[in-house]
Amino acid sequence: MQLRPPNADQPLLGLTILLVEDSRFAAEGFRLLALRSGARLRRADSLAHARRHLCVYRPTVVMVDLGLPDGSGAQLITELAQARPRIDMILGVSADPEAEQIARAAGADGFLEKPITSLASFQTEVLRHLPPERQPTGPRSLPRGMVEPDRIALRDDLAHAAEVLKSDAEGEELDYVTQFLASVARSAGDTRLSEAVDRLADARTKGEVLGAHVSELSAMVDRRLAPSAPLT
Structure with a gap:
């Protein structure tokens, strides 16, 4: 069966994307963006999971x-x-704009x-980042749509962050949950949660006692998980 070429409404038609992303909220946003653009998207939530995918599946784009x-x-x-042959397109992804330099230094073609x-x-x-033959033909106006993840x-x-915070996380595990929550807070537009994460990260950098900061962050997450709490 011959695949339809990309068009103005679905300019990424025919592309297959592997998204390596641990946040379900962020991944849902990317899924909607890919769906409305005509691309097919699969997700891996860790390096190990991504490597297993890539053993049997060759996407056009890896994010x-x-x-x-x-x-x-x-x-x-x-x-x-x-790797040879190389994946057609590799894009770095982060909520931290300073991570773009890290992604490009590692070999990424672009950054989101x-x-x-x-x-x-x-x-x-x-x-x-696509070659001319993969571009949609004819004029294309930029879409004005936005996506809103579930x-x-x-x-x-x-809930995942709350579980880690309650497990007396320290060292690399604490570093991970801190950056994970920073990304989640930014994606959700949750300023107060983002500020609490920054306070914890700053205290860790300064070598301060972290107990109070971890407790504050854990309590904020719990409040957002309360049945009556709106998710901002």
Whole structure:
């Protein structure tokens, strides 16, 4: 069966995307962006899961979050950039704009800063790295649509963070849950949670006692998980 070529309404038609992303909320946003653009998307939530995918599945595009539960996404970006044959497009993903330099140094072709809810921004970043033969033909106006991920996925992310925070996390595990919550808070537009994460990260950098900061963050997450609490 012959695949339809990309068109103005679905400019990414025919593309297959592997998204390496631990946040369900962020992944849901990317799924909606890919769906409305005509691309097919699969998700891996860790480096190990992504490597298993890539043993049996060759996507056109791999989008890699820089902060993952079992290591830095930069490791996978380097592996993919050096592999032969090479994946057609490798994009770094992070809520931290400073991570773009890390992603590009590792070999990424481009970078997507979370949260990305604009269909036009998503399509533009992917299309500018595609060869001419993969581009849609004819004039194309930029779409004005936005996507809004299901807030149930946000609750799942918060529940995961709450579990880690209550397990007396320290060292690398505490570093991971801190950056995970920073990303989730930014994607959800939760300023107060983001500020609490920053206070914990700053205290850790300064070598301060962290108990009070961890307790504060854990309590804030619990309040957001309360049945009557709206997810902002």
